Amino acid sequence: MKPLQTLSLALVTSLLPILTFAQLTPSPTYSPPSATAGLASSSSTPNTQWSNVLGNSLWFYDAQRSGKLDQGTYGNRVSWRNDSALQDGSDWGLDLTGGWYDAGDYIKATFPLGFTLFAIAWGAVTHGHGYDLANQAAYLDGTLRWGLDWLIKCHPQDDVLFVQVGNSDVDNAYWGGDQNIPNPRPAYPVNSSAPGTDVWASTSSAFSMASLLYTSNPSYNVTSSAAAPSGIANGTYASTLLSHAKTLYSVANSTSQSTFSESVPAVASAYSSSGYGDDLALAALSLALVTNSSTYYADAYRWYKNYSLSGTHAVWNWDSRTPALYVLFAEAATARPGLATGAGLATNLTGWQYEAEGWFDKIINGTLKNAYLTDGRLLYWSGDSDEASLNPAMAAAMLMFKYAPLASSSSKTAQYNSFAQSQLDYLMGKNPMNGEPRAIARTSLLIWSLFLASSSHSAAIYLVGQHPNSPQNPHSAMAAGGTNINDIRNSPPTEAHVLYGAMVGGPLANDRFWDWRDDWVQTEVALDYNAMIPTLAAMQLVNGTSDPYYVNVQAGTYSIPSGQPCDAALPCSNRLSGGAIAGIVVGIIVFLLLLAGLIWWRRKHIAARWRKRGV
């Protein structure tokens, strides 16, 4: 063989691994360990427990997969799942198979998915090193692609975006495994004549943030250590994602505006969106970051002003993106200062710090309207947290951790880190899931502390399969293994499969948690509920901190509270609601006032009568 040929052969061989393995391949592979593994303190660096939290939280997304499972970067790793819903899209002559089931049921929903993918990608853009430390970068790649590739299928024409597959009424009438999912499963699009400004924009921002993640050397230098996972960069994929992001935003920016749930009433019962100003601003800002184009930045700022997004008291969730905007604008002012000046605006890091810190400080000092800390110190929004309490708290924690290094003072940095940590600790078992704390707490601080001391090992760890005290009964039709919709709680008595890594809805405002499968408020799982967990775990890994709180929690000491939950899933019909009680109290007061008025008005008459009698 001639030397030249040897050389070229060597070159080809050295390129082979790259050509064969199109995307990242897991090495080593990861499967969730049994829950008892959560009892062991990790003495290694990186922390094994946080690596498991990260690994499990991504594994949950694999368990939610729809379509042909043995595809994607690494195939199917959930042995008890089967291919399903293989006709999705056929009513439109399209292939809309794939993607994920949204929650404990079997619909596929685009709007909350955009929130989920945005949150995961945004966390990975700055805390990617955590995925490297846990050997989870390939699973991140596989997870994101599974969601994004489905969104690409859902976007077959510039203005056409499928927003839901499956009908909620049909779906809500079914409880069972993945082999008998009821048909028909219609697919619902938005388009120019039935616009979905919010869902176009939301999906655009997910594509943009993921495109930034897949860009090589994005120079997103928000902090000195900000980095994407090594090896995830892929220019081809980044530009595919970007082109979908641009088209969707352009359609949203140039079509008459409406929420998708107004345009397509058939999907409103699953996710009904309340507006699109926040979605438009986030989409424009995300595009600005990935393209470096000040035109998008000017749009983002215009939406921000026009929709008066300053000073919100709202939660960060699928229907409310504004708190994330404050942090993203602060990141933009740090990593891309030229964007604002290019649009003729001030970079104004101080201004964005003021916005972000206004939201955080009010949370911490208890002046954020409608939000408060429970007795057990979980951040709780009246209304938003009533139907799933943990997600809003974890969302605030992710924003605080992410923003903390950009804060205007080191004391604020410390405050935000510590508050965020307290929320994460609550999730991981630093909580009073142990009986009847409220009355006692109110009566006496001393008794309260004795109470805590005597039961400090009683706690719930709200990630399924993470610890022996994790919920055993997540509301998931796939994992439950039952088929009797009239006895979801007890049939079968034991959940058939462990849905590792799923964060449940969470405890009620009294910090109590009923691990009942039919109580969807407390035990349901969902793509968007879980969206912050991978980032929170990656952050802990990057920081090299200690174990998750749960390693301190003894096994087997948590029990179902006495009494009834009285929540939206299991309302207490024999108990008056707060509104009814208030109504009765007001009624009694009005009656007494009227009576007093009547007596005053007729006082002479009454006095005369009394005098007559007395005589």
Ligand SMILES: *[C@@H]1O[C@H](CO)[C@@H](O)[C@H](O)[C@H]1NC(C)=O
């Ligand atoms: C990059 O992504 C594209 C699109 O998914 C894929 O076809 C290609 O194999 C990937 N390339 C590498 C080197 O991973």
Ligand SMILES: *[C@@H]1O[C@H](CO)[C@@H](O)[C@H](O)[C@H]1NC(C)=O
């Ligand atoms: C998958 O199929 C197997 C075999 O039919 C069945 O036992 C199992 O319950 C199915 N899984 C789900 C989630 O329904």
Ligand SMILES: *[C@@H]1O[C@H](CO)[C@@H](O)[C@H](O)[C@H]1NC(C)=O
């Ligand atoms: C546009 O979307 C609406 C709402 O989903 C749908 O009824 C209509 O058929 C769609 N139009 C076209 C041309 O696909």
Ligand SMILES: *[C@@H]1O[C@H](CO)[C@@H](O)[C@H](O)[C@H]1NC(C)=O
């Ligand atoms: C965007 O700007 C940054 C510097 O601010 C630069 O490093 C990066 O390469 C630019 N990205 C693009 C896509 O032009």
Ligand SMILES: *[C@@H]1O[C@H](CO)[C@@H](O)[C@H](O)[C@H]1NC(C)=O
């Ligand atoms: C941003 O960070 C990357 C790598 O972390 C580095 O190569 C680059 O020089 C940094 N850019 C700036 C403007 O600091």
Ligand SMILES: *[C@@H]1O[C@H](CO)[C@@H](O)[C@H](O)[C@H]1NC(C)=O
């Ligand atoms: C969005 O629309 C406005 C008003 O039509 C226009 O000024 C702006 O340039 C558009 N944005 C982009 C990125 O095209």
Ligand SMILES: *[C@@H]1O[C@H](CO)[C@@H](O)[C@H](O)[C@H]1NC(C)=O
């Ligand atoms: C500005 O916001 C108002 C609602 O606050 C809306 O009616 C109006 O259409 C918006 N204008 C633009 C250009 O987006």
Ligand SMILES: *[C@@H]1O[C@H](CO)[C@@H](O)[C@H](O)[C@H]1NC(C)=O
């Ligand atoms: C900077 O932001 C603050 C707070 O939003 C605002 O009051 C101020 O006018 C902004 N300054 C400039 C120069 O845009």
Ligand SMILES: *[C@@H]1O[C@H](CO)[C@@H](O)[C@H](O)[C@H]1NC(C)=O
């Ligand atoms: C709470 O924080 C907000 C935002 O920084 C501030 O305006 C307010 O004065 C603070 N209130 C108290 C009681 O500390």
Ligand SMILES: *[C@@H]1O[C@H](CO)[C@@H](O)[C@H](O)[C@H]1NC(C)=O
């Ligand atoms: C990182 O560690 C510091 C010091 O231990 C701590 O204050 C901070 O909360 C940690 N940050 C994160 C994101 O975990």
